Amino acid sequence: RLGDKLVYESSPKANDLERPLRFSSPSGSSAESLYLQARGLERERRLTEALEKYLAAIDAEPLHVRALSRAAELTTRRGEPARALGYAGRALSVSMYDAEANYVYGVAARRLGRLTDAKETLGWAARSAQFKSVAQVQAAEIAILERDYGRAEEYALRALETDARSVNALEVLAVAHRLAGRKAEAGRVLDRLLDLDPLDHLARFERYILDRNPKGLEACRGLIRSELPHETWLEMAAFYVRLGLGDDAAAALQAAPIHPTVLYTLAFLLRDGSPSESAAWLEKASAMSPNLVFPFREEEIAVFSWALAARPADWKPKYFLALILWGKGRLEETQDLFEMCENADFAPFYIARGSFFERDAPVRAAADYKKAVELDAGSWRARHILIAYHLRQNEKTEALAVARQAAADFPAEVPLRIDLAETLLAVGQPAEAAAVLDTVAALPYEGASDIHGLYVRANVASGLAAMKNSAWPAAVEALEKSKLYPEQLGTGAPFHADSRMQDYLISLCFDKMGENGKAAALRQAIRDYTLTYWDEAQPHGYFGGLVLEKLGKREDRLKARELLGRGRPSPEILEVLRISGSR
Structure with missing residues (x-):
């Protein structure tokens, strides 16, 4: 009902759509396919992988303007504006009025201090409705850099004509008025x-x-109530630095809570105007704990590069800079920085470095993980990381030894009990793994389904072991248990749980026990589930296919072949099926 008007449609198909509702990324190797794959990765924030795909698209088609523009933007985000100019320039050499290429070129040129180039290309970008507002804001910021406050006001107002609710344009406009002395x-x-x-x-x-x-400053401070208030002040400082207002940036950081990144940035800003004060802030920053310090901004690359040069013997600036570059996908530089770090006495540093080196140098990673355990023996997290490392390296015995000791040392830590269950299952002790999980009490959280998945695997493995020993009642008990959703594991049952795998295995047990009626009822239930939820995901569709094939109904055979041609179950289950004569 809209006011007094009743809006209705009697046809049940009135809102049916004919447009495609299922989408998939192209898997080909053509330039356009690679570009579309990269766009999907970029939307998922997998920026390093996206850049690799864009570059592959450019290799396949060197004049692919959209791939060149996207590659330019991602390299700008990585703190590599000179490289970005190369990609954007190639795009403009093909399509000189392309709005996106002009915008990215302008942003990269501004990063490099090439303001004339930036203004020229941003002007072309502003002719596009897509980029008009943001390009005008960039132009307004450049005008403030050049101390042309009237021009800054003009560009900011143009941006607001396009987007009247542009916060960025209003912020720049307010600064332009203040600097021009127009306080009102x-x-x-x-x-x-x-x-x-x-x-x-x-x-x-x-x-x-x-x-x-x-009082105004206290009002501002009082309303910054996030978990990481220093990050809000760092964002303010970055804004003022972009406008060339170093004093305002320093004032913001001096009002911020004490934090290493704040102090490093403050020292960097004061390095030329007040060297002694800068040195004092740098000394204080270096003396602070690196715990929970995770710099990530492109602007902070310059800060920690300077701090590294100012204190070459200090491992902390190298570590912080490595974290930033790692997050940007600049792995060679990250490796160099990690290798330069010496005499670190901070367990998370060794966890981070071990994680970085694990793929290419697993032995070196193991040494770092063990060093983390040594440095932080009172924390369970380093043990958790070490256990996971051993499992990834298929070092099951070592993983179990660490997991048993960790669970004994920290009996109240749920992650370590889960680790113990997982390692027990990995070494072929599913019954003990299931028993450990029966003692776990996990609070609900995002990802708790992983614990339930482990519970299923442990109990199914126990059931399979019993089937191999012809212990049919014990197998049924374990398999039935695997279908449960114990509340203490932190996740609830879905609306229609898919238990076809367990039900099919149970039906085989009933066959062996001579309870053919129960076996037939389970197979019929599997068939009904498969056909009822045919259009949904089929994690255990293979067992639906087995039943459709076994029941032999003519209308089911094509669907059976389709399901059996999809993913197959684990080798352990296939072996039991083979022994039972099901496949």
């Missing part, structure tokens, strides 16, 4: 900004800068 106009823009976004902390800090009233 700045105040009105800040009022508009806070009406639009009451949690815009930069607006409150700008209001404090307008009158330097300490």
Whole structure:
């Protein structure tokens, strides 16, 4: 009902769609296929893999403008603007008015201080509706860098014509008014900004800068209540640095909570104007614990590169810079930095470095994981990492030894009990693994289904072992147990759980026990489930195929062949099926 108007449609098919509703990424090796695969990876934030696909598309078609533009943007994000200019420039050499290529070129050129190039290409990008607002904001920021506050106001207002709710444009406009001495106009823009976004902390800090009233600063501080408040202040500082306002950036960081990244950045900003103060902040930053310090911004590459040069004997700037570059996919530089780190006394450092080296140097990674355990013997996390490493390396005996000791040392830690169950299952002791899981009490959390999956595998493995020994009642008991969803494992049952695998194995046990009626009822239930939920995912569709094939109904045979041609169960299950004569 819309007001007094009743809106209805009597046809049940009125809203049926004919457009495709199922989508899949192309798997080909053509330039366009590789480009579309890269776009999918980029949307999933798998940026390193996306860049590799874009570059593969460019190799297949060197003049693929969209792939060149996307590669340019991703290399800019990696902190490699010179490389980005190369890709964007190639795109513009093919299509000089391409909006995306011009925009990315402008952003990269600005990073390199080539402001004339940046303004030229951003101007072309602004002719596109897609990039008009953001390109005008970039142009406004460049105008502030050049101290042309009137031009900055002009560009910001143009951006607002396109997007009246652009927070970025309003922030730049407020700064332009303040720097031009138009305090009343700045105040009105800040009022508009806070009406639009009451949690815009930069607006409150700008209001404090307008009158330097300490109460305004406290009001700004008081409303920054996130788990990581220092990150909000670092974002403010990055904004001011982009505008060439180093003093304002320093003022924001001096108002921020004490944190290593804040202090390193403050020292970096003061390095030229106040060397002694910069040195003091750098010394204080280096003395702080690196615990829970995870720098990630492109802007922080310069900060920690400078800190590394200023304190070459200190491992912490190398570690922080390595974390940033690792996250950006710059792996060769990350490796060099990790190898330069000496005398670190911080367990998470060794966990991080071990994780980085594990694929190519597993022995070196093992040494780092063990060093982490040695440094932090009172924490369960390093043990958890070491157990997982041994399992990935198929070192089952070593994994079990570490898991037993860890579970004994930290009996209340659920992750370690799960590790113990997983290692017991890996070494072929499913009954003990299932017994351990019976003692687990896990709170619900995202990913708790992994624990239930382990519970299923442990009990199914126990059932398979009993079947091999012709212990049919014990096998039925274990397999029935595997179908349960114990509340203490942290996950609930789905609306229609797929238990066809267990039911099929149980039906084989009933056949051996002479209970043919029960076996037939289970097979019929498997058939009904398979046909009822045919259009949904079929994790155990293979067993549905076995039943459709076994029941021999003519209309089921094609579907049986389709299901049997999909994924097959594990070798252990296939062996039991072979022994039982089912396959």
